[in-house]
Amino acid sequence: MPIVELHVLEGYDSTEKRRLGEALTDAVRFVVPAAPDAITVMIHELPADQYFRGRSPRSPAPARPDPARFVRDYLAAMERRDLDAAKAMLGDDFTMQFPGAAPMTQLEELIAWSKPRYNFVTKTYDRFDAMQSDGAAALVYCFGTLSGEWLDGTPFSGIRFIDRFEIEGGKITRQDVWNDMAEVKANA
Template sequence: MTEAENAVAIVKEFLVASMIPDAERAATYMHPEVKITFTGGRAMAGAADIAQFNGARYKWVKKALGEFDAVQHDDYVVIYSNGTLYGEWPDGRPFADNRFIDRFEVRDGKITRMDVWNDSAEWILAPDIFRKSACIRRPMVFRFACTAVATA
């Protein structure tokens, strides 16, 4: 397995553990001094902070994993992971197709940096954005399948 393939496997295992959520297991994939920045510039210290943040923002949340892209640098690998979030808001309203992209740096078999972006803030501030249409990007195809979603 190449260094890039190994880094992708580490990130996938981390994401699976994070979505259980099993912060203790997720932490095993992270360097003790990992730098984590979530949407809005929120700095976090580790996997437990991620679980706490997600627990406050969502009733529950999972990731439908999409593609993983790896870029080898001199002493680390950058991994981009994309996909969609699905789950429930704290008030019980379900959501799906909430786009995300995560950027990871993996050095010596550990995640040393994680940056997270997703549409949750937009959807929280303007809930009608995602209710007007639910568009799903078909993997490996540059088409979108859109269906109307009730606003009630």
């Protein structure tokens, strides 16, 4: 039964501490074959005035936003075509890659690229997987199915997709998309 103890400065709210506990549980499970309820995580808070580094008291760093929630909010803005809200979530060096397309850096490019392919598309999500990369980026994968309408008005549904996002500095810097849309369309 693994036990993990974490010491943090006071200042993180209960949601942030819960995220820490879940992430530490998942990290242990990545290496140790233990069920989640067999792993104990204890978070100890230390008042900021009792912690010194280099003879100076320190404050806790602000928690990063939940990357899966951030991606979900971005995808919701895209689906409702709130491009201003979606653009505000993108980094200056944002790039996206869709099947059969050259890399794109602007949401307007995506809309122009998709216009001759379908009238609209919506996503149903099965799950979101979030993790930290070796570098600065948080990675989020979302899995699910696409539904929508082809250009001739025929509906489609159940098309598998996976999206992969990189988030750095609170902004999405990369999106890669894989789906079975071309295969389904070819066999329709």
